[in-house]
Amino acid sequence: MSDDPLDSALADRARRLQRSLASPVRNTRMAVVIGRLLGLAVVLCFLTGLYSHLLQEPPDWITFPTRPTELYRWTQGIHVTAGTAIFPLLLAKLWSVYPRLFAWPPVTSWPNALERLSIGALVSATLLEVVIGLINTYQWYPWPFSFRAVHYGLAWVIVGSLLVHVAVKLPEIREHWRRTAEEPEDLSGEEIETPAEHAEEKS
Template identity: 65%
Template sequence: MTIPARLPRFRGTLHDPRTATVAGRLLGIAVLLCFLTGLISHYLQEPPALFSGHLPTRPVSGYRVTQGLHIVSGIAAVPLLLVKLWTVYPQLFQWPPVRSVAHALERLSIAVLVAGTLLELFIGLLNTVQWYPWPFGFRQVHWALAWVITGSLLIHLGVKAPTIAQYWRRRARPLPVPGGAAGAAGADDTNRTAPDGSDVDADADRRALVWGLAAAVGAVTLVTAGQSVTPLKDLALLSPRDPDAGPQGLPVNRTAHAAGISRAAVRNWRLYVGGPRPYELTLRQLRAMPQHSVELPIACVEGWSKSAHWEGVRIRDLLARAGVEDGARLRIVSLETRGGYGVTEMDSAYTRDGLTLLALRLNGQVLSPDHGYPARVIAPDRPGVLQTKWVTRLEVLA
């Protein structure tokens, strides 16, 4: 195969199948972890009818752990992806660029895989800082891209399976340098060869690359994971959220002002509870009911989380008073006039759980306006976007 003179020649020892396989399996672990925890996040936010009544409420910090892993693995995937692309980018300069229909389909699947993964990580990183400079809905596109990436990755693994199997553990022999003997002069002459035929210098370079990659992944993890991993919070220099910063010692994603909560709406607040015997309560009446205390975390999709002390009335007690004895699916309506989660639904697995409260107090104080005064939902193992604030109606669903 003759390579046109205008194409670049690559003399690096690490643009080889062995290095690509090493980087690829590390990236694969991060992508798999990110995908699986993303599934959990999606299905807890939009549970299929099949899961009705069976959503997990234990462990109470389950969503905190899985969403934290989702963000951490997504951030760790960035340097892993960059190194993987660096090992294989000389393949972009193959000549001829397409050798057959099958080869064209292979390169197309790789293009989809690379473009989809880069876009997925890019919009995911911007989501952690709640910046959405695009016209489409983040969550829907993020979900769809995950499946596009998974499909193209499976195709890529199928095509490359023989190469991956060959270089999974075996050391790679040095590859010929494009351009013939003249191009190789001075590039391979000094390489040392081990008894098994492997390139000793390439192996040393590869180990250095892997250690450098581990350091990069470790660094980005240490300086960002503290927003959800409490022991690392003092190292979270690049975390978009400080879990200790906020009213009553808890961060706020959206303030009362941003949600359009007026003083008049709060001043005339009533809680409506539906059921066979529907009723309304004033705040004074709600406070007169038996109060319960729980220690539960708030865990948001952006990756930050923190445990807090909550006090309020159990949802199941409110429903029992309305004639619903064993929990029910609820539609929860907020006073907010701006935002995407003014109306949410709660599965019966949560409403029958004794830890699920209509909270009135946070960390020993009456809820601040930004934390949902006069009343908000708090439930175990539930995404933060569904822990509805400024609740005004609990409507029983069939």
Template identity: 55%
Template sequence: MGSLTERLSNAAGARAAAVRQALDAPERTPRTAVVLGRIVGAGFAVCFLTGIYSHLQQHPLSWLPLPTRPVELYQWTQGIHVAVGTALLPLVLAKLWVVYPRLFAWPPVRRPVDVVERVSVAVLVSTSLLQIVMGVLNTFQWYPWPFSFVRTHWALAWVLVGAIVVHIGVKLPVIVAHWRGLRGADDGH
């Protein structure tokens, strides 16, 4: 049984290496991933903060008075929310393009932290794409789903922020090493 498992692992590892080599491009570096990650993270932070403001305007808390002046404040925050959210679509796709070959790392899990990373990335990618697509469809006031946009968008925002925090925690060594273009970190994205 051990030899069968070893042969399967060797075959899968060779295929994964071939796929990674085929997908290799000079732009797919940890530095590029970190730079795009900073931009995407800042964009999601802006959307999250403006989304909280919007939510509190629509569902006010009695103990939290919000400013009512200038009267255009809500329009500005919503405009920023929509503009940044829409701009995040190509940025998220670019980030995914840069880190896509990591999907074919072999073995896929070496340490327990790799499991956390893979799960957090799955949640992060799926939630971010769903949030962006739902938001864009909301701008057209088209709701091809049977659930409340506002409640779902609000709940997914918190899931997305949690996934971002976990992802940053797992990837912190790579982020720190490539934050200002320093060399010497592992090749993880």
């Protein structure tokens, strides 16, 4: 417990807020399950988008196949489908972990700071990427920048921040990859009370 009254008050308020948001389905296992689907969608979207970009600006050292003739149509169908799926998956992932945003202190170590920075970059870049990608499907460009250049650059930001995030969270991912059930917990690995359990203790 900190000797600073303000710090202690903020820590207490953060614990109460996290307790009020506690739910049996907000746990590390749920975050890993949704993360697997989100990661798959991001990888599919990135690879098919990279293929499209290289077709439009082919390097001299690459020769692309011309058969089957519908290959590009299939890859871009996968690209749009996976990109559209990213949006609800990202929102579900945020829902499953957002109580952790109220942890106090907000940063506890360098790995924790790196994790939070990578999440900030990942979420913001992904939301922007998906939004401008969906608008692009209507061939409407209400912005002053080049869609292709920004879309391509954001893709690398997303992949880079995703790799950092996975590297930092790898121990938790490995632990919960094949689990089927677990006790209610917060996403820092500590068991917390649900609102009903807290009310029972007070009575």
